[in-house]
Amino acid sequence: MARVVVSVMPKPEILDPQGKAVHGALPRLGFTGVSDVRQGKRFELEVAEVTDAVLAEVEKMAETLLSNPVIENFTVTVEDQQS
Amino acid sequence: MARVVVSVMPKPEILDPQGKAVHGALPRLGFTGVSDVRQGKRFELEVAEVTDAVLAEVEKMAETLLSNPVIENFTVTVEDQQS
Numbered sequence: 001m002a003r004v005v006v007s008v009m010p011k012p013e014i015l016d017p018q019g020k021a022v023h024g025a026l027p028r029l030g031f032t033g034v035s036d037v038r039q040g041k042r043f044e045l046e047v048a049e050v051t052d053a054v055l056a057e058v059e060k061m062a063e064t065l066l067s068n069p070v071i072e073n074f075t076v077t078v079e080d081q082q083s
Numbered sequence: 084m085a086r087v088v089v090s091v092m093p094k095p096e097i098l099d100p101q102g103k104a105v106h107g108a109l110p111r112l113g114f115t116g117v118s119d120v121r122q123g124k125r126f127e128l129e130v131a132e133v134t135d136a137v138l139a140e141v142e143k144m145a146e147t148l149l150s151n152p153v154i155e156n157f158t159v160t161v162e163d164q165q166s
Contacts, residue, residue, distance in 0.1 A: 001118070007125050022126065022148065031144050033137060035084070036129040042090050043105065046119040054116060061114050065105065 002050045003079040004058050008067040009040035040072070050078050085133045086162040087141050091150040092123035123155070133161050 010016045016038050023037040043066050047054050058076055067074040093099045099121050106120040126149050130137050141159055150157040 009125065009127065019126075025148060026144065029144075029148060031140060031148075033140065034128045034130055034144075038127045040125045040127070042092065042123045042125040043102075044092065044121045044123070045117045047117055057114060057116065061109065061112075061117075065108060065112060065114075 002047055004045045004047055004050065004055070005077045005079045006043040006045065006058065006062045006066050006074055007040060007077070008043070008062070008072050008074045009038060011071055011073055014071045041066075044079070085130055087128045087130055087133065087138070088160045088162045089126040089128065089141065089145045089149050089157055090123060090160070091126070091145070091155050091157045092121060094154055094156055097154045124149075127162070 010019075018039040019037040022039060023034065026032070026034055026037070043062075045058060045061075047058075055076065055078075062074045062076060063069060093102075101122040102120040105122060106117065109115070109117055109120070126145075128141060128144075130141075138159065138161075145157040145159060146152060
């Protein structure tokens with residue numbers, strides 16, 4: 001079994017109200033030093049093995065189901081390979 | 084500037100309806116070979132520089148604001164260090 005991670009983040013030019021809310025809450029909680037926060041989604045997909053075909057399929061999933069390509073960017077990474 | 088990433092995922096023993104919904108949608112879209120999906124959150128925090136003190140503070144933010152430690156685990160990673 002292996003785990004493929006799809007990270008979906010709002011594009012830089014897109015407003016991110018969730019991230020803004022978190023950023024606004026930090027000073028109220030006594031945290032300083034963070035100049036920006038953006039919030040996105042993380043999907044962990046369990047697959048039998050990581051091959052180029054599987055990664056291509058995950059890429060297509062990310063494009064069609066997991067992200068909205070108009071407002072979001074995504075990256076696909078292989079996290080760990082357990083046997 | 085550097086980017087610190089906080090990944091928040093539901094604990095393994097916690098039901099994850101969002102992940103289940105994604106997992107259920109995959110076969111309908113013609114995707115096979117994914118045995119499980121879990122969905123969590125990803126926060127990208129911009130900080131001036133990455134020091135042990137900053138990382139400790141981010142760890143505390145993750146614990147108190149970004150995650151619910153009863154049902155979620157989080158990990159803190161340093162993504163990239165731009166000068």
